[in-house]
Amino acid sequence: MNRFLLPLIGFIVLVGVLAYGLTLKPSEVPSPLIGKPAPDFTLPELASPDATFSPESMKGKVWLLNVWASWCYPCLEEHPIITDLAVSHGLPIVGLNYKDSPEDAIAWLKRNGNAFQHVISDLKGSVGIDYGVYGVPETYVIDRAGIIRYKHIGAISFSQARNEILPLVRKLQE
């Protein structure tokens, strides 16, 4: 075979992958968990490992679960938006620190601000498995009855926060 065809063959494979990539929407993966009760768990708080948190304690509130890590670049990108949702719009947001070293995570929050109501530490990612975490960051909207209503994969943009998440939360709060 003509060895000069190899670049072309490699290129065709690349285009195939890219074409398939176009059919996927990185931020819109349907989650089987939507409409189902949020899996229960008990995890230690990041800052004080003796205290624990469980979703049970948020019953009666519409709240956000934001999965993040200090090693994740898009988390830094969406952090001001998460902070804005918590500070300017008063949403209760729980940060799930995913597969991270607690020292790094604490330093990261100190540097970038901490508007989370609770920050919990999922060292081994076991809760991540229950929630079907694809990658960080991810954000879940959980209603008063503890049902997952919405899941966003990847960094939340300012307009998504404004036009999708906030109206949904307000509707659920009615």
Add this chain to the structure above:
Amino acid sequence: MIPEIGHFAIVLTLFVAMAQGILGTVGAARGIPAWIAFARPAAHAQFLLVTVSFLALVWSFLAKDFSVLYVAQNSNSQLPWFYRMAATWGGHEGSLLLWLLMQTGWASAVSLFSKQLPDAMVARVLGVLGWVTAGFLLFVLFTSNPFERLVPGAMDGMDLNPLLQDIGLILHPPLLYMGYVGFSVVFAFAIAALLAGQLDSTWARWSRPWATAAWLFLTLGIALGSWWAYFELGWGGWWFWDPVENSSFVPWLIGTALIHSLAVTEKRGSFKNWTVLLAISTFSVSLLGAFLVRSGVLTSVHAFATDPGRGVFLLTLFGAVVGSSLLLFALRAPKVGLGGRFALISRESLLLINNVLLAVAASAVILGTLYPLLLDALGLGKLSVGPPYFNAVFVPLMAPALLLIAAGPTANWKSAKIPAMMKQLVHPAWIAVVVGIGAPFLLGRWSALLAFGIGVSAWIASAVIIGIVQRVRATRSGLMAQPRSWLGMHLAHFGIAVFVAGVTVVMGYESEQDLSMMPGDTVMAGDYEVTFRGVRRATGPNYESEVGDFLLSKNGRAIRSLHPEKRAYFSSDMPMTEAAIDANGLRHVYLSLGEALGDGAWSVRVYYKPFVDWIWIGCVLMALGGLLAISDRRYRLKRRAVRKQRTAEGAGA
């Protein structure tokens, strides 16, 4: 009315580009003089038409015509005029129009500066460029028309993304696009040579100045982007291995391999297939970058509004351009000769190793960028690949390439003698060892990696200086009498040394502190004191801000006051930080203001960044080296001289 003129102008450009594409390539193949003659004026006509269209869009921004959708989406009546002008290329549609302006501008430059080239060759080159331009024009007209009207017009616009309200926006995209698009010229030369079946050293000599010109713009564009991220984003880093950064860095790596490979093809006639493949690849990865950034297959900070229709179109364009070029390559390459033979130790073999290292490094960056997408496509889940991967893969690949920079220019073409090379490299070697081991002690902390980085930098810098001194002595003429391309090479290599020194020192000795400060508090940054004196409110043209007041001093002697800001733009309530930096060439003291913590306390970020300027200075030196190289007089030989040379060659053959 004016926006419609702009719209009409790009429609006309499409027809001219298609005519140029067909008449140029077919005319050259069949030898029809009238068709060949069409290519040059057609290139100028396209440039003129796109300029009209671009000015129409600029006018729409300056005149605040919010009945144009793109203007309403990307500007606002309170925005100062220079940002309104820069907003022309602040969004997807307008930046494509800028791309087209550059594309046609380069083609016009080719037709202007190619007087010494045969007309048929120019017609082929411009014909290929015409096809590329037509592809982008179709993309603009069908999926991304900046002149689309908004009915009824908006009262006011939505404002430009605050992140983009910076001098960086005015300059960064134009420079970067000049680079990307410039490689399309080299690509067109390669395709033209393949079509004509004339892959020879003349082809390489024609391509070289264009490749170097594109490369120097890309170098400046990337450096400016990094500088912008450092100053504007307030994160204190200069490179993040973000997918969009990578998509500009990959063309740079392959382009660097290309300009070295072209040197071999021009001087020795070797590596022809490899050079042509690199020329095709450089432009292909530029297109790949455009696809990745604009189609939304990857998420990144550089978020362009994404739309699936655009992705499909861009992928089709990418597939058509690159696929047909690679097919042409596969058909023509087997007939291309091998060129001059060379020994195991020779400049050719060193350049070959350098090329392989650069190409592998570029592939590793592409792999890291596409890996998340690939896994996703195979249904294996999603993940993000971060700086640890890139650092682990990239540094070991680049280390030998950096060591070779000093050795390459000392080796002779064809066959090099090791003792002769040793003679030139013995001084750089001991300078590198002494400086590499010694400097970290002076800077305060020793580690093998720091010693290696500083040593490599000293090795390259001293080899450049010694090489220049020896040559000046041997030829008994002044520095300026040396060939400019040779001086340019050394200047660019010296830039690499400065860059490596900057990267090593900043990584090894920077300090980053995140503190809570009360007015009156003092903190140390390196050997400087930073005193917090309070925060006041201020109002800008389209934002309100809180301005911190800090005093920078050394050993109790005041140097200056610094004012980092935290801005709230009226049009969006996402706060923006404006860092304050004191720079003196050897270090930065970098302050950025965080949140108010109550009772007058603020969270403050205090960075001490030694040598960070050297990173960008090194890039500027590389670009200047490129500029020097393209000003070499042998690229401006008159046509007559070339003809004479040809007849001589013909007689000899």
